[in-house]
Amino acid sequence: MKLDIIKTHKPLYTATAAPQLVTVPEAKFLAISGKGDPDGSTFSESVQALYTAAYSIKNHYKQQQQDFVVCKLEGLWWVDEAHALKGYQDALQVPRSEWHWQLLIHMPGFVMTATAQNAIASAFSKKKLPRLQEVSLITFEEGRSVQALHTGPFSTEPATLARITDFMAQHQLQWNGRHHEIYLSDPRRTPPEKLRTILREPVR
Numbered sequence: 001m002k003l004d005i006i007k008t009h010k011p012l013y014t015a016t017a018a019p020q021l022v023t024v025p026e027a028k029f030l031a032i033s034g035k036g037d038p039d040g041s042t043f044s045e046s047v048q049a050l051y052t053a054a055y056s057i058k059n060h061y062k063q064q065q066q067d068f069v070v071c072k073l074e075g076l077w078w079v080d081e082a083h084a085l086k087g088y089q090d091a092l093q094v095p096r097s098e099w100h101w102q103l104l105i106h107m108p109g110f111v112m113t114a115t116a117q118n119a120i121a122s123a124f125s126k127k128k129l130p131r132l133q134e135v136s137l138i139t140f141e142e143g144r145s146v147q148a149l150h151t152g153p154f155s156t157e158p159a160t161l162a163r164i165t166d167f168m169a170q171h172q173l174q175w176n177g178r179h180h181e182i183y184l185s186d187p188r189r190t191p192p193e194k195l196r197t198i199l200r201e202p203v204r
Contacts, residue, residue, distance in 0.1 A: 002067045002068055002069050003066075003067070003068040003069070003108050004068070004069045005068070005069070005071050005106050005108065006069070006071060006072065009106075012024060013072065013182065013184070013198070015147050015148055015149040015198045016148065016149055017148060017149050017151070017160075017163075018148065018163070019146050019147065019148040019163055019164045019166075019167035020146070020147060020148070021144065021145070021146055021171075021203075022144075022145055022146075022147055022200075023143060023144055023145070024141065024142035024143060024144075024145050024200075024202075025141065026139060026140070026141035027106060027107075027109070027139070027140060027141070028106075028107040028108070028109060028111055028137060028138070028139055028140075029074075029104040029105060029106055029107060029137070029138055029139075029140050030050055030053055030054055030057070030104065030105045030107055030116070030135055030136070030137055030138075031050075031102055031103065031104050031135070031136055031137075031138045031140075032046045032049060032050050032102070032103050032131065032134050032135045032136075033100070033101070033102040033103075033134070034046050034100075034101055034102075034103075034134075035098070035099065035100050035101070036096070036097055036099065037096040037097055037099070038096070038099070038101070039096075042131075043101070045129070045130075045131045046103055046131050046134070047073065047103060048129060048131070049129050049130075049131035049132045049134065049135055050073070050103050050104075050105055050135055051070070051073075051105070052123050052127055052129060052132060053116075053119070053120045053123060053132060053135040054070045054071075054105045054107075055070060056119040056120060056122060056123040057107070057111060057115070057116050057119045057120075058070055059119075060115060060118075060119045061108075061110070061111070061115075066108075066110060068108050070105065071105050071106040071107075072105075072106075072182055072183055072184060073103065073104075073105060073182075073183045074103070074104040074105070074106070074180065074181065074182045074183065075101050075102065075103050075104065075180070075181045075183070076101065076102040076104065076178040076179065076180055077099060077100070077101050077178060077179045077180075077181065078099075078100050078101075078178045078179065079094045079098060079099060079100065080098065080100070092158065102178075104140070107137065111137065113137050116136075116137040117137075120132055120133075120135055142177060142180065142200070142202045143176075143202060144176075144202070144203055144204065145177075145180070145200050145201060145202045145203060146164050146167055146168060146173065146200070146201050146203055147164075147180075147198055147199060147200040147201070148160050148163060148164055148167075148198070148199055149196060149197075149198055149199075150195075150196070150197045150198070150199050151194070151195070151196055151197075152192065152193055152194075152195060153192035153193065153195060154192075154195070154197070157197070157199060160199055161199060164199065164201055168201070168203060173203040173204070174203060174204055175201060175202070175203065176202045176203050176204040177201070177202030178202070179199070179200075179201060180199070180200035180201070180202070181197055181198070181199055181200070182197065182198040182200065183197055184196040184197060184198065185197070
């Protein structure tokens, strides 16, 4: 049986249009960081490198009878403090070229750092993708968070973020981390109006 993280951690990968509180535990992720327009080449090359690393690790563990399903792409987004970020409204005023991001893929807990590094090095020797050398295995914990399901193009996310902001105000919560998106749909194969994305904000 393949381990399916989305099924075993269902509350983290399902959401409703109405914002809800969740507690996100510590977990392992493959990660790669960068800066710039998400429509740019650096971003797309980073996605390619991240998935290449993920499948290389998966294939290694499959041979050890520890197969797993590669998870959905996730992303943390932020801008420099110099832009006086006070919420998503300010972030959207920052040019896309100034956006920082860290792309993530949730990994099973049994994945070890040394094994991941060896698998990534092996993939690099075969694929020669420069960004592969920037992929690493990290441990990340968000804790208490508010999340909601956004349906539609990325350009209409502010409407969902406004609902999250209202929910936070009603429950006297404050931002406590970077804006988090979980991409349930593949934008290359899904019409923009049908895209499904979980938007998550760590809170305190």
